[in-house]
Structures are given as structure tokens and as C-alpha cells.
Amino acid sequence: xxxxxxxxxxxxxxxxxxxxxxxxxxxxxxxxxxxxxxxxxxxxxxxxxxxxxxxxxxxxxxxxxxxxxxxxxxxxxxxxxxxxxxxxxxxxxxxxxxxxxxxxxxxxxxxxxxxxxxxxxxxxxxxxxxxxxxxxxxxxxxxxxxxxxxxxxxxxxxxxxxxxxxxxxxxxxxxxxxxxxxxxxxxxxxxxxxxxxxxxxxxxxxxxxxxxxxxxxxxxxxxxxxxxxxxxxxxxxxxxxxxxxxxxxxxxxxxxxxxxxxxxxxxxxxxxxxxxxxxxxxxxxxxxxxxxxxxxxxxxxxxxxxxxxxxxxxxxxxxxxxxxxxxxxxxxxxxxxxxxxxxxxxxxxxxxxxxxxxxxxxxxxxxxxxxxxxxxxxxxxxxxxxxxxxxxxxxxxxxxxxxxxxxxxxxxxxxxxxxxxxxxxx
Amino acid sequence: xxxxxxxxxxxxxxxxxxxxxxxxxxxxxxxxxxxxxxxxxxxxxxxxxxxxxxxxxxxxxxxxxxxxxxxxxxxxxxxxxxxxxxxxxxxxxxxxxxxxxxxxxxxxxxxxxxxxxxxxxxxxxxxxxxxxxxxxxxxxxxxxxxxxxxxxxxxxxxxxxxxxxxxxxxxxxxxxxxxxxxxxxxxxxxxxxxxxxxxxxxxxxxxxxxxxxxxxxxxxxxxxxxxxxxxxxxxxxxxxxxxxxxxxxxxxxxxxxxxxxxxxxxxxxxxxxxxxxxxxxxxxxxxxxxxxxxxxxxxxxxxxxxxxxxxxxxxx
Numbered sequence: 094x095x096x097x098x099x100x101x102x103x104x105x106x107x108x109x110x111x112x113x114x115x116x117x118x119x120x121x122x123x124x125x126x127x128x129x130x131x132x133x134x135x136x137x138x139x140x141x142x143x144x145x146x147x148x149x150x151x152x153x154x155x156x157x158x159x160x161x162x163x164x165x166x167x168x169x170x171x172x173x174x175x176x177x178x179x180x181x182x183x184x185x186x187x188x189x190x191x192x193x194x195x196x197x198x199x200x201x202x203x204x205x206x207x208x209x210x211x212x213x214x215x216x217x218x219x220x221x222x223x224x225x226x227x228x229x230x231x232x233x234x235x236x237x238x239x240x241x242x243x244x245x246x247x248x249x250x251x252x253x254x255x256x257x258x259x260x261x262x263x264x265x266x267x268x269x270x271x272x273x274x275x276x277x278x279x280x281x282x283x284x285x286x287x288x289x290x291x292x293x294x295x296x297x298x299x300x301x302x303x304x305x306x307x308x309x310x311x312x313x314x315x316x317x318x319x320x321x322x323x324x325x326x327x328x329x330x331x332x333x334x335x336x337x338x339x340x341x342x343x344x345x346x347x348x349x350x351x352x353x354x355x356x357x358x359x360x361x362x363x364x365x366x367x368x369x370x371x372x373x374x375x376x377x378x379x380x381x382x383x384x385x386x387x388x389x390x391x392x393x394x395x396x397x398x399x400x401x402x403x404x405x406x407x408x409x410x411x412x413x414x415x416x417x418x419x420x421x422x423x424x425x426x427x428x429x430x431x432x433x434x435x436x437x438x439x440x441x442x443x444x445x446x447x448x449x450x451x452x453x454x455x456x457x458x459x460x461x462x463x464x465x466x467x468x469x470x471x472x473x474x475x476x477x478x479x480x481x482x483x484x485x486x487x488x489x490x491x492x493x494x495x496x497x498x499x500x501x502x503x504x505x506x507x508x509x510x511x512x513x514x515x516x517x518x519x
Numbered sequence: 520x521x522x523x524x525x526x527x528x529x530x531x532x533x534x535x536x537x538x539x540x541x542x543x544x545x546x547x548x549x550x551x552x553x554x555x556x557x558x559x560x561x562x563x564x565x566x567x568x569x570x571x572x573x574x575x576x577x578x579x580x581x582x583x584x585x586x587x588x589x590x591x592x593x594x595x596x597x598x599x600x601x602x603x604x605x606x607x608x609x610x611x612x613x614x615x616x617x618x619x620x621x622x623x624x625x626x627x628x629x630x631x632x633x634x635x636x637x638x639x640x641x642x643x644x645x646x647x648x649x650x651x652x653x654x655x656x657x658x659x660x661x662x663x664x665x666x667x668x669x670x671x672x673x674x675x676x677x678x679x680x681x682x683x684x685x686x687x688x689x690x691x692x693x694x695x696x697x698x699x700x701x702x703x704x705x706x707x708x709x710x711x712x713x714x715x716x717x718x719x720x721x722x723x724x725x726x727x728x729x730x731x732x733x734x735x736x737x738x739x740x741x742x743x744x745x746x747x748x749x750x751x752x753x754x755x756x757x758x759x760x761x762x763x764x765x766x767x768x769x770x771x772x773x774x775x776x777x778x779x780x781x782x783x784x785x786x787x788x789x790x791x792x793x794x795x796x797x798x799x800x801x802x803x804x805x806x807x808x809x810x811x812x813x814x815x816x817x818x819x820x821x822x823x824x825x826x827x828x829x830x831x832x833x834x835x
Contacts, residue, residue, distance in 0.1 A: 205588040
């Protein structure tokens with residue numbers, strides 16, 4: 094009995110020793126001593142298409158044994174991704190080298206000193222032939238903090254069997270929908286009305302298209318004002334008309350896609366993922382499923398649709414920043430972006446790729462989407478974006494409860510509080 | 520003057536033996552007492568490190584303007600974070616939701632738990648099997664159970680949703696709160712039942728029999744004998760469950776993430792701390808939750824005479 098427990102204890106000691114030795118070896122691996130390639134960890138959203146895995150493998154190979162990139166998947170939800178990164182960066186975790194950031198986090202990460210600015214030749218290579226609004230999302234206080242990888246924006250999708258010419262403005266679109274309803278035809282306008290980031294995106298698009306902005310350029314105060322009231326009026330008009338989907342208040346992008354495929358809608362404001370999906374799910378409707386530029390607020394002034402996407406940044410606590418910058422540039426280079434666009438379905442940020450014939454079969458709308466991306470609007474850039482956005486989405490959703498003038502006033506005061514870290518988020 | 524001096528002498532005389540006694544005690548037992556403190560010290564130090572320090576730090580943080588993403592803008596602001604929380608409709612809404620969930624779930628659990636306890640108490644055969652099987656829901660990890668509830672209530676994938684006309688109760692405020700209460704009740708009724716069962720076994724069987732001989736009905740025996748004798752056990756069970764229910768987090772986090780105005784105060788605190796990274800406001804919310812929990816405990820212990828765990832006053 095006694096001897097047995099001693100043996101168990103001995104075994105535990107051996108195991109513990111082995112574990113310590115193993116962790117020591119792992120530390121050597123990431124520490125990158127004299128010999129062998131350095132391991133760079135790359136934290137980005139889980140990409141099931143395999144495009145990221147291939148990019149990581151290609152870049153590792155191209156580095157000629159200088160570094161090995163290790164792809165670490167972040168949680169699926171954007172909130173979960175940000176929370177993990179923020180928690181670890183706030184604790185100066187040096188095991189994160191490269192990160193894929195959502196376009197709304199750069200100001201926060203840069204202001205906190207968690208990501209390194211891009212300078213010199215790296216910066217030049219990062220900005221060459223790259224979409225301007227995407228560079229704007231990666232810029233904070235005049236410095237570039239990340240390099241754009243992929244991007245996205247919404248188009249107007251409509252059924253050509255119901256409307257011959259696509260509407261040019263929101264007024265025309267809602268009127269078309271009312272007319273179709275009177276004729277007893279499918280008429281709904283599908284848009285993201287649920288209380289989440291999508292509602293903020295919708296409001297930001299409407300506000301920018303009306304010529305306004307959420308914040309002053311130095312991000313110190315809210316601007317909003319008359320353009321915001323105009324934007325809110327249109328959102329309310331849609332929500333209180335027959336054009337609104339009955340479940341507008343809980344709809345997100347995927348609900349919109351399903352409603353369109355089910356045949357109840359005539360219009361849909363959504364990202365290009367709806368196109369291959371329609372092709373696969375409803376071949377008959379696919380023949381009449383067309384796209385057009387996002388409707389404008391004022392006729393003759395094209396809409397400024399909110400831009401989305403991923404920027405790649407280097408952690409301030411990385412032990413190998415020089416190599417990390419090079420690896421980041423490789424991960425978003427021409428070949429990897431093209432593969433990401435074709436295999437992964439995410440539009441590229443390198444402008445000239447939009448005229449690459451290899452892109453055309455998957456992106457028949459490449460010209461329209463490029464025009465929209467070059468004209469896109471950026472969500473308010475502030476380190477306190479999360480709070481600002483949550484306040485906005487709670488004020489514009491449910492959209493039927495908007496009261497344009499007073500909602501605008503409330504938004505100004507809540508954003509003011511948020512910018513001074515005074516307010517609560519719901 | 521004389522009276523003064525007399526009282527002085529008296530008090531001195533009174534004090535003298537006391538001092539002497541204390542001295543005598545210290546002579547005899549000082550070493551022992553010191554040993555006692557030494558033996559306690561590790562536990563005291565651990566308790567201070569894991570509870571007192573975090574609580575004190577949270578109080579300190581709640582007095583600061585402190586956003587994690589603005590490390591250079593940290594500023595002492597006194598009680599203004601509390602002002603911001605208490606003047607915010609979000610706090611009062613979350614508090615109302617929390618109270619509704621607490622009151623309804625604890626009330627339903629008490630009734631169901633009592634029934635279950637009576638059943639277990641009267642079971643003649645397979646007593647251990649019955650008790651163990653009743654505990655199964657309590658043994659399941661809350662998050663896992665919450666996920667199964669979420670799937671069950673999701674239209675087109677869930678059997679419960681299908682049963683109720685393919686509805687989506689989790690996207691309506693009232694219905695979602697109902698689902699949350701249901702999940703809570705399902706999970707913690709067994710715990711309530713076990714606590715009540717312990718109280719039930721304290722009720723002497725002869726007393727019941729005597730009342731029966733005197734012609735008391737089953738209901739009279741339950742309300743006049745069983746309940747009064749079980750009062751201490753019931754109050755302890757209610758205290759535990761109320762404190763637990765007030766701090767509800769995991770069920771809501773999985774079922775609705777606090778969407779559609781279904782967030783409890785703990786969810787509000789979590790969102791402000793971990794989403795907004797506002798350490799000041801978030802800590803103020805945490806401290807307010809702490810105060811609410813303390814009030815509940817004081818009301819139960821002082822107001823209803825619940826025996827605090829570890830004291831003997833409740834046992835009669």
C-alpha cells in the first residue's frame with residue numbers, strides 16, 4: 094500500500110518534470126534562439142474555406158526558413174474575437190505576433206498602444222494599389238496601424254421579373270415596393286433591422302449618403318445634425334410602410350438572404366455572399382436575381398456604403414516585429430488575396446485585382462463593387478467605437494420606434510457620454 | 520469631587536481583577552493563543568488575497584474614470600460612476616428583469632421543491648435511487664443545459680419550438696424571460712428539494728401521529744406542524760436560492776446574451792466590463808450588485824431570523 098502510493102507519487106513527479114521540460118522546449122521554439130525558423134502566431138477569425146491555411150503555408154515556405162506562421166483561430170463571433178485579443182493585449186501577452194482585426198477596432202488598439210505603426214518601406218508596400226477607404230480604417234491620428242487584407246460592402250439586389258429598372262434612390266425603392274404590394278406581388282425590402290452591429294452599419298450608410306458623419310474628424314464630439322434626421326426619417330418611413338418585412342426588428346444578413354430566396358421580397362440590401370447562395374439554393378430565381386448600386390439618399394449623389402473587412406496588424410508585444418511585418422505583407426499579397434477572393438469569398442483590397450480576369454467568374458459584379466468600395470464610408474473612428482456603436486444600434490432598432498428629431502438628440506447626448514467614458518452600454 | 524474620586528476608585532477596583540485575570544490568562548494561554556493565530560494565519564492570508572483584495576480593488580476602480588483602451592486617461596472621479604449607473608435606465612431595467620427572474624423562479628422552485636421533498640420523504644422503496652435521479656438536472660453543467668434549452672426553443676430545429684407552432688420565444692422579451700425562468704427552475708428545483716428534505720426529516724414523526732389522533736387533516740398537519748417546524752430549513756433554502764438567482768448569468772448569457780432587454784444586472788456588468796472595457800463603470804455595477812446581495816442576506820438573516828450558515832441560533 095505504502096510502496097504503491099510512493100510509486101504513484103514518483104510517477105507524478107516524472108510526469109510533472111516532463112511537462113515542465115516540454116513547456117521549456119515550447120518556449121525555446123517561440124523564443125527563436127540561434128537556429129531554426131522563428132514561429133510567428135497569427136490570430137484571425139476561423140476560416141473554414143481553407144484559404145487562410147493555404148496562405149499561411151505559402152508564406153511559411155516563401156520565408157526560406159526565416160519564420161513559420163502558426164494559424165491560431167479566434168472565436169467565431171466578432172465580439173468574442175475582440176474580447177480575447179483585448180484581454181491578452183492588455184496583459185502584454187507576447188505570444189501574439191500578427192492579428193486579423195475587424196475594421197472597427199484599429200483606433201482602439203492603436204490608442205491603447207497594442208499595435209505597431211507601419212513606417213518606411215513596409216508602409217509603402219502596404220499602401221500601394223490599396224483601396225483608400227480601407228487604408229482609412231487602418232489609420233489613427235495620421236499613422237497607419239494595419240494593412241488591409243480583405244473587404245466587403247453591400248449592393249442592392251433585386252428581382253428583374255418584378256422591377257424593370259432598379260431604383261436609384263430610397264424614395265424610388267420604397268415607392269416601387271408600395272406599387273408592387275398594391276399589385277399583390279412580392280414586394281418586401283430586405284435589410285438588417287435587428288439590434289446589433291448591422292443596424293449601426295445601415296444607419297452609418299444612410300447618414301454618410303445624406304452627407305453627414307457621426308463624429309467630428311478628431312473624434313472628440315458627435316456631429317450628426319440635419320443629415321442624421323434625414324437618414325432616420327427614411328429608415329422610419331421604410332419600417333412603417335408595407336415595404337418592411339414583418340420580422341424586420343430581428344433580421345440579420347442571413348435572415349434577409351433566406352427571405353429573398355423564399356420569394357417574399359423584391360429588394361435586398363446585402364453583401365455579395367447572397368449571389369452564390371442564390372445560385373445554389375434557387376436556380377430559377379437566380380435567372381432574375383440582379384444587382385445595382387446601393388440606392389442613394391439624394392438623386393444624383395451616389396450612396397456612401399459602409400465598408401467592412403479585415404486589416405492585419407502587428408502586436409506591440411511581439412518578440413519578432415520585423416519578421417511579423419514581413420509575414421503580414423506576405424499574408425495579404427496579390428496571390429493570397431486572389432485565393433481569398435475565389436476560395437474564401439472575401440473581396441480583395443488590392444485595386445488592380447478587380448480587373449484580373451481570374452476574379453470575374455465569381456465576381457460578375459466586380460466593376461460595381463469596386464466603384465462602391467472606392468466611394469465607401471467608414472464607421473466612426475474612435476477608441477470607444479464599441480460603446481458608440483451599441484448606443485446607435487439601440488436607438489435605431491427597432492426601426493419603427495425611431496422618432497427622427499428626438500432620436501437624433503438622444504444619440505448626440507449618449508455619444509457625448511460614451512466619449513467621456515461616462516455612459517453605460519445596455 | 521469626592522463622588523468622582525469614589526467612582527474612580529470603584530472602577531479602578533473593578534478593573535483591577537479584570538486586568539489581573541487578563542494577565543493571568545495571557546500568562547497561561549498567550550503562547551497557545553499565538554499558536555492559534557499562527558495556525559489560522561495561512562487561511563486568513565489566503566482569504567484576504569482571494570476575497571478582500573479583489574473587493575477592495577473593485578471599490579477603488581469604481582471611483583475612477585478608467586477605460587482599458589485609454590490607459591493614459593485614468594482619472595479619480597469620486598462617486599460619479601455610481602451617479603452614472605444609478606441615473607441610467609439600463610441599470611433599472613436590468614434590476615427589474617433580475618428581480619422578476621429571482622422572485623418567480625424562487626417561488627416556483629419552493630413549491631415544486633416542497634412537493635419533490637415530500638415525495639422523496641415518503642418514498643418507501645428505492646429511496647436512494649429516487650434522490651439521486653432527482654438530482655440529475657442539478658448535476659448537469661449549466662452552460663450545457665442552457666444550450667440544449669436554446670436549441671429546443673429555436674424555430675425549425677427545436678422540438679419545444681415545434682410544439683408551440685414553430686414560435687421563436689427567445690426573440691420576444693417577455694417570452695424569453697419566461698424561458699430563462701423555466702431553465703432556472705428546471706435546474707435548481709432538485710437543490711431546493713434536497714435542502715427542504717433535510718428540514719423535513721427534522722419534523723418528529725410522533726408529533727404528526729399525535730395530531731392525526733386528534734383529528735387534524737393532512738392539510739392542517741402540513742400547515743400547523745410541518746411548515747412551522749421546517750421554517751429554519753425553508754428560510755436557509757430561500758436565502759441560498761435568492762442569492763443564487765439574483766446573480767444569474769450563465770443561463771441568460773447562453774439563451775439570449777441579454778438581447779431584447781432580457782439582461783440581468785450581472786450581464787450588464789459583464790458587458791460594460793468586457794465589451795465596453797469600462798473598468799470604472801463596470802466596477803461600480805459590480806459593487807452595486809454586491810450591495811444588493813448584502814441587502815438580501817441581511818433582510819433574510821435579521822428580518823426573517825434565518826440562521827446564518829455556521830451559527831446555532833436557528834436550531835431549536
